[in-house]
Amino acid sequence: MSNNQSNDPNQEEDVLTNRQGHPVTNNQNMRTVGNRGPATLENYDFIEKISHFDRERIPERVVHGRGAGAHGYFEAYGKAGDEPVSKYTRAKLFQEAGKQTPVFVRFSTVIHGTHSPETLRDPRGFAVKFYTEDGNWDLVGNNLKIFFIRDAIKFPDMIHAFKPDPITNLQDNERFFDFCCNSPESFHMVTFVFSPWGIPANYRMMQGSGVNTYKWVNNEGEAVLVKYHWEPKQGIKNLAQKEAEEIQATNFNHATQDLYDAIERGEYPEWELLVQVMSDGDHPELDFDPLDDTKLWPEDQFPWLAVGKMVLNKNPADYFTEVEQVAFGTGVLVDGLDFSDDKMLQGRTFSYSDTQRHRIGANYLQLPINAPKKKVATNQRGGQMQYRVDLGGNQNPHINYEPSLLGGLQEAKQEGKEFTPYIEGKLVRESIDRQSNTKQAGETYRMFEDWEKDELISNLVSGLAPVDSRIQAKMIALAEEADEEYGRRLREGLANASRDGSSQKPLGNKDGDKAPEKAIKKGH
Ligand code: HEM
Secondary structure, eight states, X not given: OOOTTOOOGGGGGGSOBOTTSOBOSOSSOOOBSSTTOOBOTTOHHHHHHHHHHHTXXXXXXXXXXXXXXXXXXXXXXXXXXXXXXXXXXXXXXXXXXXXXXXXXXXXXXXXXXXXXXXXSSSOEEEEEEEEETTEEEEEEEESSSOOSOSOGGGHHHHHHHHSOOTTTOOOOHHHHHHHHHTOGGGHHHHHHHTSGGGSBSOSTTOOEEOOSOEEEEOTTSXXXXXXXXXXXXXXXXXXXXXXXXXXXXXXXXXXXXXXXXXXHTTOXXXXXXXXXXXXXXXXXXXXXXXXXXXXXXXXXXXXXXXXXXXEEEEOOSOIIIIIITOXXXXXXXXXXXXXXXXXXXHHHHHHHHHHHHHHTOTTGGGSTTTSOSSOOOOSOOOOTTOOOXXXXXXXXXXXXXXXXXXXXXXXXXXXXXXOOOOOOOOOOOOOOSOOOTTHHHHHHHHHSOHHHHHHHHHHHHHHHTTSOHHHHHHHHHHXXXXXXXXXXXXXXXXXXXXXXXXXXXXXXXXXXXXXXXXXXXXXX
């Protein structure tokens, strides 16, 4: 029971107030004319309370609505594999062995909304905000290392096809596979998502990846192409469809709960950060384009180099303030890190801050979870919910512009040699040359363990069985092109399903086998 009558001054901080700081003496009854009403319009406390409640929700993220988050730190090794990391990047957070940088991580599912089950077949988001001494760096990744498409202009169509039908509000395999069979670059990702890799057992036992190709720049202004990967020290574990259904029947928040409870118990999850590095260039000797995010970089040619580890050791203090309002973006880089020409990365980089200005508001970077942990001094002023009065530094607060002889903010000095790539070419609307849409899907299929192959075929068959036969035929053709056995098993499975009859289900399988009880050691 609350006791807001207490005279103990030490209790004062527990006294309920309204947002104007007025003590609330009666939170059970609104002010009325007599105890049976009616209510009056000057009822400030009541109207304040209800009208704030009416505005409790902000727009849900257009994708990745459901998430869980935690605070922690990143600790650098000072090396990339056996080499000093400074050979590749001058980014300060990586340089010194043992150097710690605070982080906030948000894991998520992609397609369904804020309270959807966490057992669904879907990629998982793995977004990390590093609060570095040079300002923030966001590494906005997924659990899988590749993606469905390679050109950002296709993203809204892809998401429309994957999200529920605009009329029935049901997710529909026909729409999903319709998009995928007509976007053959998606077949590698479809192969992962319909295997057990499409349902990680929880957030602690999944990998992470930056997916897109970035650049690292060293002190001499020289760049390399780089891909980022997170490896969980807890091991990797994925679920068979049936296991996921069993969990979902009793708990559709299992991944959030698993993360929260582990951190409360003091079992802090850890991931190692590894990079793959390639010299900056087109690499015509490869049968894929290094800027194509539907491809893995073969590990034997581009070894994984460990650069540090991340530990998550603190749960959010408030879900909405931190997990809901956190805003990550691929444009948020620090000195020593750069973009590549990867067309997806470039499209994403516009999209994130654009949506956040809408979702959270123009001043979203002032929220504590999004603000850097170093001094911010800018000439940007105003906008909804602006509250900072110290944005301009101390010199001369009247000067909210630059350049000036009267004080105000000065440009920073360039540290290290600037990276100035030379770019020349015709403006075109064209796909890349080396598409190689199915080769790696075949390699991935052959790398799967037997139970993973069985699950993949079973999940694809039950997903495809109810859909238009033209879509089925195109999907089978893609599987055949990837691997003879993969194609044959899918064709036979669909032929059997059409004999048995089958019903439409959300993305997933009808009666998958139970997966062996084990953590999978090796990532893909
Ligand atoms: C969230 C756009 C591709 C990972 C989002 C959001 C948008 C978006 C608008 C919501 C952000 C917010 O409301 O704060 C795009 C576009 C893409 C794309 C236009 C392609 C052109 C990808 C890829 C990945 C990815 C390839 C994986 C590497 C994420 C993650 C989140 C997210 C993890 C959730 C971040 C969080 O937890 O707040 N994306 N995305 N996206 N996206 Fe993408």
